[in-house]
Each structure stands twice: as C-alpha cells, then as structure tokens.
Amino acid sequence: MGLHRGHRARPLEWLAEKIILLISLTAILVVFLIFLFVGREAWPVVIGATNSSLAQEYQEIIPPEDFARVPPARLRQYLGLTRQQFEQMDEETLKDLMALRIEAKAQMPDDPDAELNTTEWRYLLGPHQWTGYDRPAYIWQPVSQIHKYNLVPLFIGSLKTTFVALLFAVPLAIAAALYVSQLAPPRAREWLKPGIELLSGIPSVVLGFFALIVMASFFQALFGYPSRLNAFVAGLALGLAVIPVVFSIAEDALTSVPRSYTEAALALGSTRWQAAWQIVLPAALPGVFAATVLGFGRAIGETMVVLMASGNASIVSGNLFDSTRTLTATIAAELAETVVGGHHYRVLFLLGALLFAVTFISNLVGDLVIHRLKGQLEGKR
Amino acid sequence: MTASTPTAPPAPPARRFRASTFEPVSFFCTGLTGLATFLILAILALILGNIFLQGGAGLSPRFMFGNADKDMFDVASAGVWPMVFGTAARVILMTLFVIPIGVTTASYLTEYAPALSPFTRIIRGAVNNLAGVPSIVFGLFGLGFFISAVGGTLDVFLYPDSPKPVWGKAALIWASLTLAVMTLPVVIVATEESLRAIPLGLREASLALGATKLQTVLRVVLPQALPGILTGGILAVSRAAGEVAPILFTGAAYYMASLPQSLTDQFMDLAYHVFVLSTQSPDIEKTRPILYGTVVVLLLLTFALNLVAILIRARVRRNLRRLA
Amino acid sequence: MVAPLLSPLARVTPPDAASPATPHGHPPLIEVDRLSLYYGAARALHDISFAIPERLVTAFIGPSGCGKSTLLRCFNRMNDLIDNVRLEGSVRIGGEDIYARDIDVIELRKRVGMVFQRSNPFPKTIFDNIAYALRLQGFRRKSEIADIVEQSLHQAALWDEVKDRLHASALGLSGGQQQRLCIARAIAIKPDILLMDEPASALDPLATAKIEDLILDLKRQFTIVIVTHNMQQAARISDATAFFYLGELIEHDATGKIFTNPARKQTEDYVTGRFG
Ligand SMILES: Nc1ncnc2c1ncn2[C@@H]1O[C@H](COP(=O)(O)OP(=O)(O)OP(=O)(O)O)[C@@H](O)[C@H]1O
Ligand SMILES: [Mg+2]
Numbered sequence: 001m002g003l004h005r006g007h008r009a010r011p012l013e014w015l016a017e018k019i020i021l022l023i024s025l026t027a028i029l030v031v032f033l034i035f036l037f038v039g040r041e042a043w044p045v046v047i048g049a050t051n052s053s054l055a056q057e058y059q060e061i062i063p064p065e066d067f068a069r070v071p072p073a074r075l076r077q078y079l080g081l082t083r084q085q086f087e088q089m090d091e092e093t094l095k096d097l098m099a100l101r102i103e104a105k106a107q108m109p110d111d112p113d114a115e116l117n118t119t120e121w122r123y124l125l126g127p128h129q130w131t132g133y134d135r136p137a138y139i140w141q142p143v144s145q146i147h148k149y150n151l152v153p154l155f156i157g158s159l160k161t162t163f164v165a166l167l168f169a170v171p172l173a174i175a176a177a178l179y180v181s182q183l184a185p186p187r188a189r190e191w192l193k194p195g196i197e198l199l200s201g202i203p204s205v206v207l208g209f210f211a212l213i214v215m216a217s218f219f220q221a222l223f224g225y226p227s228r229l230n231a232f233v234a235g236l237a238l239g240l241a242v243i244p245v246v247f248s249i250a251e252d253a254l255t256s257v258p259r260s261y262t263e264a265a266l267a268l269g270s271t272r273w274q275a276a277w278q279i280v281l282p283a284a285l286p287g288v289f290a291a292t293v294l295g296f297g298r299a300i301g302e303t304m305v306v307l308m309a310s311g312n313a314s315i316v317s318g319n320l321f322d323s324t325r326t327l328t329a330t331i332a333a334e335l336a337e338t339v340v341g342g343h344h345y346r347v348l349f350l351l352g353a354l355l356f357a358v359t360f361i362s363n364l365v366g367d368l369v370i371h372r373l374k375g376q377l378e379g380k381r
Numbered sequence: 382m383t384a385s386t387p388t389a390p391p392a393p394p395a396r397r398f399r400a401s402t403f404e405p406v407s408f409f410c411t412g413l414t415g416l417a418t419f420l421i422l423a424i425l426a427l428i429l430g431n432i433f434l435q436g437g438a439g440l441s442p443r444f445m446f447g448n449a450d451k452d453m454f455d456v457a458s459a460g461v462w463p464m465v466f467g468t469a470a471r472v473i474l475m476t477l478f479v480i481p482i483g484v485t486t487a488s489y490l491t492e493y494a495p496a497l498s499p500f501t502r503i504i505r506g507a508v509n510n511l512a513g514v515p516s517i518v519f520g521l522f523g524l525g526f527f528i529s530a531v532g533g534t535l536d537v538f539l540y541p542d543s544p545k546p547v548w549g550k551a552a553l554i555w556a557s558l559t560l561a562v563m564t565l566p567v568v569i570v571a572t573e574e575s576l577r578a579i580p581l582g583l584r585e586a587s588l589a590l591g592a593t594k595l596q597t598v599l600r601v602v603l604p605q606a607l608p609g610i611l612t613g614g615i616l617a618v619s620r621a622a623g624e625v626a627p628i629l630f631t632g633a634a635y636y637m638a639s640l641p642q643s644l645t646d647q648f649m650d651l652a653y654h655v656f657v658l659s660t661q662s663p664d665i666e667k668t669r670p671i672l673y674g675t676v677v678v679l680l681l682l683t684f685a686l687n688l689v690a691i692l693i694r695a696r697v698r699r700n701l702r703r704l705a
Numbered sequence: 706m707v708a709p710l711l712s713p714l715a716r717v718t719p720p721d722a723a724s725p726a727t728p729h730g731h732p733p734l735i736e737v738d739r740l741s742l743y744y745g746a747a748r749a750l751h752d753i754s755f756a757i758p759e760r761l762v763t764a765f766i767g768p769s770g771c772g773k774s775t776l777l778r779c780f781n782r783m784n785d786l787i788d789n790v791r792l793e794g795s796v797r798i799g800g801e802d803i804y805a806r807d808i809d810v811i812e813l814r815k816r817v818g819m820v821f822q823r824s825n826p827f828p829k830t831i832f833d834n835i836a837y838a839l840r841l842q843g844f845r846r847k848s849e850i851a852d853i854v855e856q857s858l859h860q861a862a863l864w865d866e867v868k869d870r871l872h873a874s875a876l877g878l879s880g881g882q883q884q885r886l887c888i889a890r891a892i893a894i895k896p897d898i899l900l901m902d903e904p905a906s907a908l909d910p911l912a913t914a915k916i917e918d919l920i921l922d923l924k925r926q927f928t929i930v931i932v933t934h935n936m937q938q939a940a941r942i943s944d945a946t947a948f949f950y951l952g953e954l955i956e957h958d959a960t961g962k963i964f965t966n967p968a969r970k971q972t973e974d975y976v977t978g979r980f981g
Contacts, residue, residue, distance in 0.1 A: 010593060010809075013594070016595050017493065017594070017595070020485055020488065021489060021493070023485040023489070024485060024486035024494075024504060025504070026486065027486060027504055027508045027511060027565060027566075027569070028504060028507040030507070031507045031511055033526055034514065034518065034519075037525035037526040038521050038522055038525055040525065041521075041525050087544040087545050171417070172417045172420060172421060173421070175413065175414040175416075175417035176417045176418040176421055178414050179414035180418060183411050183414060190695070192418060194692075194695055195422055196418070196422065196425075197691060198684070198687065198688070198691070199421065199425050201686075201687030201688070202425075202428065202680070202683075202684070203622070203624065203625075203652055203679065203680075203683055204516075204625075205623060205624075205652045205653075205655050205656050206432070206623065206655065206679065206680060208659070209659045209672070209676055210431070210432070212659050212660070213659065213672070240428075243421060247421075271404050271407040272407070272411070273404075273406075273408075273410050273411045274404075274407055277410065294513065297513050298513075300515070301513075301514070301515025301516070301517070302515070302516075303515065303517040304625050304626060307656075308656065308659055328515060328626075331520075331521065332520075335520075335521075335524075336629070336630065349521060349525070352518050355515050355517070356514060359515055360510060362513070363509060363510050363513035364506075364510070495788060497788070580825070582821060582825035583825055583828075584786070585783060585821065585825065586890075587837075588786065588814060589781060589783060589814055589819040589821070589891075590814065590815070590837070590838045590841055590891070591812070591814040591815030591816075591841055591842070591894070592811070596841065600837065601837075
C-alpha cells in the first residue's frame with residue numbers, strides 16, 4: 001500500500017521535534033548557567049585567590065608623570081575603575097586620581113589590620129580582634145579602607161528574620177489549610193482559597209513598604225522597643241510573603257488525601273475535626289513538612305521585605321528587636337557600589353552562591369518529600 | 382442474637398443524635414483553624430484597605446500620566462508615567478521570551494517526553510529548582526551572565542571601538558531576560574497543568590485520522606490549553622511586575638530624563654520606584670501621597686492581573702471537575 | 706486489490722496454506738500472525754493468528770477485558786501511544802508488515818480509520834470536526850470540503866439532526882449524536898479499513914439501527930472490523946465473527962457458523978449467554 005516511507009518522509013516534523021526538545025532544555029541550561037556564572041564570580045574567594053590587603057594593594061605605585069606610558073587597561077585596573085567610569089574621565093581627572101592614590105598610600109592607616117587579607121576563610125567565618133576592639137568580634141563592615149567581611153552577622157540576621165517569619169506564618173498557614181481543605185463548608189471553600197492565594201499577588205516591595213511605613217511604627221508604639229526597624233518587624237512582614245507558599249502546598253497535600261479516608265472516619269462516628277486531625281493530617285504530614293521547608297526557602301531568599309524593614313545593621317545579637325542585616329539585603333544594598341571583579345563584588349557573589357545552595361537544597365528536600373507523598377497516597381488509593 | 386432467656390432484652394437507651402454530635406474539643410479546634418483563616422484574610426484586607434484608602438485619593442490622570450521630570454519628590458508635580466511605561470515595557474518584553482519557551486517546554490514534557498525517562502525527571506527537577514531560586518540570585522545571574530558575559534561579548538564583536546559599553550551594561554533587554562528566566566517555571570507549570578487536563582481521547586482521535594504529532598499538538602491540544610497558557614502568562618506578568626531584586630542591577634534606573642528609546646536603555650520602574658520613595662525620600666511625611674499613589678498603581682497592575690488569573694483557573698478547575 | 710463482491714454467507718473451500726484462513730475465502734486483508742501484546746509485564750493478547758477478509762464485516766466478541774480493543778488498536782498502531790507496550794509477532798495489511806521499521810504510521814492511520822469506544826469529538830464545531838480530518842488529507846477547497854462534510858453526515862445518519870447547526874460546538878450534541886459524528890469523521894477520509902470499537906454502545910435502538918444500516922452500506926466500500934457486546938448485532942451485520950477470551954482467540958469463523966454451530970464449547974456458552 002505504499003506505506004514504506006518511514007520517518008524520513010516528514011523532515012519538517014522531525015526537525016520540529018528536535019527543536020522542541022532543544023528549547024525544553026532551556027530550564028536545565030538556565031540552572032546550570034546560574035550555577036556557573038554566580039559561582040564563577042564567587043570562586044576566587046572560595047579558593048582564596050582574592051586579596052583585600054591594603055599593603056598588597058598599595059605595593060605598586062604609578063606616578064601621574066607616567067600617565068602616557070601605561071596602557072589604558074592597566075591603568076583602569078590600577079585605579080579600580082569600571083570601564084564606564086574610566087571612559088567618562090578625562091586625562092586631568094585620571095591624573096588627579098593617581099595623585100590621590102599616592103596620598104592614600106601615605107595615609108595608609110598604621111594598622112596591623114591593613115596587612116590582612118580579610119577575604120580569607122578564617123576572617124570570613126571566624127572572629128578577629130580588630131584594632132580598636134577589646135576582644136575578637138564578628139564584623140561585617142565592607143567600608144572605608146579596611147573591608148571587614150565576616151559573614152556570621154549576616155547568617156544570624158537571615159536566620160533571625162526567617163525564624164520569626166516561620167514562627168508566625170507556618171502555624172497560621174497550616175491551620176488555615178486544614179480549615180479550608182477539610183472543615184470549611186464547600187461553598188466557603190470556593191472563595192477562601194483564592195482569597196488567601198491573593199496574598200501571593202502582593203509584590204514583596206509592597207509588603208516591605210507596608211512594614212516600613214505602617215507596621216514598624218505600630219509595633220514600636222505597642223511594644224516600645226528602641227529600634228523601629230528590626231528582625232521582628234521584618235520577620236512579620238516576611239511571614240506575609242511565606243503564608244501563601246506554605247498554605248498552597250499544605251492545602252494541596254491535604255486535599256490529595258483520598259476522600260475515602262475521611263468518609264471512613266466519619267462513618268465510624270468521628271467529628272469532622274477528629275477525622276481531619278487524626279486521619280487526614282497524619283496522612284499528609286510529609287506534605288506539610290515539605291510546605292514548611294519550601295516556606296523556609298522562600299523566607300531566606302526574600303530580599304525587598306528585609307531590605308526595607310530590618311534596619312540593615314549587621315549586629316551579632318540574639319535579640320529579635322535589634323536591627324539586623326540579612327544575606328539578601330546585603331547583596332541588594334551593596335552590589336551597586338562595588339567595583340566589578342573587586343573583592344567586595346566577589347564576596348557578595350559568594351553570598352549569592354551560598355543562598356543559591358541553601359535554597360537548592362531546601363527545594364530538593366521539599367520536592368522529594370512531596371513526590372514520595374503523592375506516590376504513597378496514589379498507591380494506597 | 383443469642384438471648385436464651387424468654388424475656389425480651391432491655392431496650393437500648395434512646396439515642397439523642399443532636400446532643401451526641403456536639404464535641405467541645407472538636408468545636409474549639411475547628412473554631413481555632415477558622416480563626417487562623419479569618420486572620421489571614423483580615424490582614425490581607427487591612428493591608429489593601431490601608432493602601433487603597435490612603436492612596437486612592439491621590440490618583441489622578443495627572444499623576445498617572447504625568448512625567449517625573451521636574452522633581453520626583455515634589456507632591457504637586459510628580460507623575461508616574463515613566464515608571465508605568467518602564468514596567469509595562471519590561472514585562473511585555475519578558476512575555477515575548479518566556480511564553481514561547483515555557484509553552485514549548487510544557488508541550489515537550491506532556492506530549493513528547495517518555496513519562497518515566499530520567500531525562501524528563503531532570504527537566505522537571507530543573508523547573509522546580511528554578512521556581513525556588515531567590516530573586517536576588519536572579520539579579521546576580523543577570524549581571525554575571527547577561528550583562529557581563531553576553532553583553533560584554535556582543536560589545537567586543539559589534540562595537541570594538543566604542544569607548545562606552547553598548548550592550549554590556551544594565552538595560553531594558555537584560556532586565557526582561559532576567560525576569561523571563563525567573564518566571565519560566567510559572568508558565569511551564571500552568572501550561573503543563575492544563576495540558577494534562579486534556580483527555581487522551583482527543584489526541585487519539587486526531588492521531589487516528591492520520592494527523593502527525595505536531596499537527597495534533599498545534600491544532601487540537603494547544604488550542605484546548607489556551608486558558609491555562611493565558612493563566613500562566615498572566616501569573617508570570619503579575620509576578621514579574623512587582624519584582625525589584627532581579628532588576629536592581631540589570632536595568633532599573635533611579636532617574637531618567639526620558640523614556641527608554643531602545644532595548645539597551647535603562648528604564649524607570651514602578652516597583653523600584655516604590656522602594657526609592659520608601660527609603661530615599663528627603664521627607665517621608667511630605668512625600669507620602671506620592672508613595673501611596675505609586676503603590677496603588679503598582680497594586681492595581683499586579684493585583685488585577687492576579688485576580689483575573691485566579692478566576693480563570695478556578696473556572697477551568699470547576700469545568701474539569703464537572704467533566705470528570 | 707479489487708475483489709469481487711461475494712454473497713456474505715457463501716462458504717467457499719478452505720484457502721491455500723500460504724495465507725491464514727479467512728472464513729469466506731475472501732482474500733485476506735489483515736493478516737495477524739502469532740501476535741502477543743504486553744502491557745508492561747501483563748500479557749493482554751496471547752499468540753493470536755487469523756486473517757480478516759476484505760470488504761466484509763468482521764465482528765469481535767468476547768467478555769469485557771478479553772483484549773478486543775487492544776487487538777483493534779494494533780491495526781492502526783494506536784498502541785504506540787501507550788508507554789510500556791511490547792508486541793511480538795506481526796500484523797500485515799495488504800501484505801505489508803505494519804510494524805516494520807520503516808512504516809509511515811501517519812500514512813497507515815489515514816488508511817485505517819477508527820471509531821473509538823468512547824466518543825471523542827474535538828471541542829470544535831460539528832463542521833470543523835470533519836473538516837479537520839479532510840484538511841489533514843490535503844483538501845483545501847472550501848466547496849469540496851463542505852460537500853464531503855455533508856455527504857459523510859448523511860452517511861452517518863446525522864445530517865437531518867445537525868444540518869441547521871453545523872457551526873455549533875460538537876460538545877453540545879447528545880452522546881449518540883457525538884458517536885455518529887465520530888463515525889462521520891472517520892469515513893469522511895475514505896479509509897480502506899474502518900475499525901469500530903463498540904460504536905453503538907451509547908445509542909438508543911433507533912440510532913443503533915441507523916448505524917447498522919450504515920455499516921451494511923459502508924461495507925461495499927470499506928473493510929470493517931467491529932467490536933460489539935451485542936450478540937444480535939453481531940449476528941445481524943457481520944459476515945465473520947471472532948470470539949476472544951482472556952486474550953486468546955478461541956474461534957474465528959463465518960458468523961452463521963459461530964452462532965448456530967460453534968466448534969468450541971466456550972463459544973457456544975458465550976453466544977448463548979450461559980457464560981461464566
Ligand atoms: N493502557 C493499558 N495499560 C495496561 N493494561 C491495559 C491497558 N489497556 C487495557 N489493558 C488491559 O488489557 C486487557 C484487555 O483490555 P481491552 O481494553 O482490550 O479489553 P476489551 O476486550 O476491549 O474490553 P471491553 O469490552 O470492556 O472494552 C484488560 O485486562 C485491560 O485491563
Ligand atoms: Mg474495549
């Protein structure tokens with residue numbers, strides 16, 4: 001019947017299929033590229049190839065008289081300018097800068113800390129007794145001449161705000177998920193769920209604005225703590241961003257528990273609450289756990305809320321009412337001022353890489369748990 | 382059953398159904414979860430109420446369409462048109478990238494990929510992972526990849542003599558691409574969901590008539606999935622419109638004298654402007670009306686879109702339930 | 706491949722050994738040879754060999770789950786769409802092994818039409834449901850398409866009911882009408898073979914009668930294979946009948962023989978309703 005033409009009969013179809021396959025590799029490619037390009041900028045810090053030591057930096061001096069003799073690229077690097085800045089400056093300005101550098105060297109603080117490479121891991125993670133301090137301390141202060149890059153205050157800041165956010169959001173969201181999925185009258189359910197999901201439609205910058213303008217003053221008046229912006233306020237606002245995430249996932253997990261479980265319990269004479277609490281919730285517990293893990297990922301990665309509401313002071317303290325500075329806010333606030341390729345720039349990329357790693361893991365855990373749960377529930381059905 | 386005595390067994394005590402179903406613990410706990418639900422909705426209402434009550438008044442055509450050219454912080458003259466324009470430009474541009482790629486990926490996953498292959502699992506894993514990457518990391522990625530690597534390379538080849546970078550700097554195109562990468566999972570997930578809801582019988586009907594797979598996907602499957610694709614697109618747009626972190630280093634400008642003229646220009650942005658007004662105002666009390674007004678405009682944009690998406694989705698789900 | 710139209714019930718001498726027997730001695734069109742099919746590890750078809758004659762109606766009967774649909778779907782390779790299906794043996798149509806490597810499945814499906822067990826009209830208009838099939842065949846002229854649409858709707862006994870609403874959604878039709886639309890769609894492209902999987906299962910007696918008339922009418926042009934649970938229907942319309950049980954072909958013979966004088970006890974029990 002002339003059927004023998006095979007696949008080669010439709011080259012366009014074949015081509016289209018290959019193109020579709022290629023395009024769907026984008027997602028994999030992008031994850032890989034994020035890993036590569038964020039990691040690439042951070043890598044020198046990881047292996048200790050950056051050096052922030054002032055002594056090292058001022059070792060070499062090019063006098064303004066040598067301006068004509070030095071290649072522009074070399075000069076730009078020497079002055080630590082971005083390409084754009086460099087192109088916009090005329091010769092006079094550049095010479096002035098070169099002169100300034102000589103002055104800076106002269107004024108280089110007579111400080112043993114100026115010799116340190118503060119991007120070494122022991123300074124990034126361990127305490128150090130800086131000049132002027134009476135004991136070793138964890139300090140993030142990448143300003144003035146000696147950049148102090150200790151990450152511990154930022155970790156603490158991120159953990160503090162995340163802790164408050166989860167403490168506030170998780171119980172509330174899970175209780176609401178339980179209510180909406182199991183207890184609410186079906187008619188109410190129809191609008192309760194989209195209602196709560198609307199919360200996820202509020203941009204985080206608006207939550208940040210609300211925390212900054214309204215909540216901060218309100219809670220300060222209520223509790224009377226000294227710093228208006230702090231981990232507590234930021235955490236609450238952050239919680240508002242976390243609620244819809246936890247709610248959606250938990251509600252989904254609870255709803256996917258087969259209806260027959262509930263019906264069996266009800267038929268035995270238990271109340272709706274007893275069926276929900278004793279039968280449905282335990283069955284969906286992995287999903288609820290996953291919701292919490294993914295909520296954690298959302299909270300630790302959120303930027304604008306904490307940038308606007310946390311006060312941004314990098315203080316090592318356990319007090320929730322102190323100002324605090326998170327990993328994300330630090331990147332957002334400082335990256336614009338850094339020199340591309342400089343040590344400050346690279347340390348900020350290191351923060352980004354760490355964040356990527358943390359959320360990567362929490363996502364992986366969350367997804368695995370949900371996957372297993374769905375498999376289990378479907379198998380049992 | 383085995384009563385051996387001739388006397389009838391004593392009648393069981395009459396059950397009072399009404400009273401026996403009341404159980405105080407259950408009642409209390411149900412109330413508690415209901416309260417939690419109510420609390421969340423109340424907070425939502427509070428936030429929206431506060432914003433719309435305070436910001437609604439300041440909305441005027443002059444504010445919406447006025448330029449910000451004199452002084453951004455001047456209550457009498459400030460307008461948000463350049464920001465609205467910038468935000469619209471970046472999200473529209475973004476959809477041009479993200480919809481085709483997202484829909485194609487979703488089609489591959491549901492129509493072409495073998496269900497259990499490790500390859501499919503990796504794509505799914507990547508999509509899930511992408512959905513959880515913090516937005517600020519996308520910002521770093523945009524800077525490190527799009528601006529430095531791609532833009533820098535373009536400059537080397539296209540404009541080797543230009544003293545200023547043309548592509549290798551923050552620009553509208555890079556911000557849009559960064560956002561496209563960020564919202565890719567949103568589009569993929571929504572499209573996939575609606576593709577999966579299409580009964581196998583439709584695909585079989587088409588294939589049995591001698592349609593090729595591509596014809597089936599293009600003419601039967603995708604038209605059916607249109608509401609889902611639409612929802613995905615709207616959700617992506619509303620998510621992207623409110624994001625600041627990814628565009629902080631990739632394109633948003635604090636101030637620009639004119640609207641962006643080309644893909645390589647920077648732009649003023651509504652969401653970023655909320656941040657600027659909140660944190661950098663010389664006198665927060667005096668500029669409050671502009672701030673609230675800007676927030677309202679931003680919310681109207683993102684929220685209206687979200688509401689539409691949620692309604693479409695609820696509708697589609699209800700229809701599906703009816704069909705099942 | 707034109708065969709003289711023989712009287713359906715005329716029994717002829719057994720055919721030569723080279724090709725499998727067909728009950729009427731009609732030239733075989735579909736030849737199934739030692740066919741087994743597995744869904745994963747479960748075997749749904751067990752070593753089936755027989756031949757389906759050209760331009761006659763062959764009915765598949767058997768209890769639910771015995772593999773009738775599965776076998777039917779082997780003839781247009783619809784089973785390719787299901788993951789994990791494995792096939793042994795061969796199916797030849799017009800002498801060509803349709804599971805050979807270089808077979809163009811798309812072309813095959815254009816020649817072998819199918820009406821599914823569950824009606825599956827596209828969510829398009831009634832007209833477009835049929836026009837879609839025609840456009841796939843390369844028809845472009847509007848008037849030509851409209852003619853064929855009308856003609857196939859007539860054939861499927863649906864025209865009078867839908868002629869005023871050709872451009873309304875097909876999903877607004879009743880279940881039986883939808884099934885007839887699917888039949889119209891399948892015959893519009895004039896396949897050589899028409900596979901029908903319980904086409905009348907959702908229809909009332911009147912519509913069923915129309916479909917049966919249609920089948921008797923169609924067999925002048927097409928070779929028809931029909932799955933049915935309705936014994937009277939099989940007896941009325943088919944020329945040959947194959948009885949399946951648990952994935953095996955128990956008996957295949959002229960319909961008259963199967964229903965009056967079957968060779969196997971199982972067949973007799975089934976057709977007389979004494980089964981199980
Ligand atoms: N997609 C599938 N995956 C796994 N097993 C299947 C699949 N389709 C059918 N089967 C199994 O193959 C066997 C034959 O199924 P088939 O649909 O061919 O039966 P049938 O004779 O058409 O039944 P009915 O008269 O009810 O339509 C059954 O046991 C069925 O469970
Ligand atoms: Mg069947």
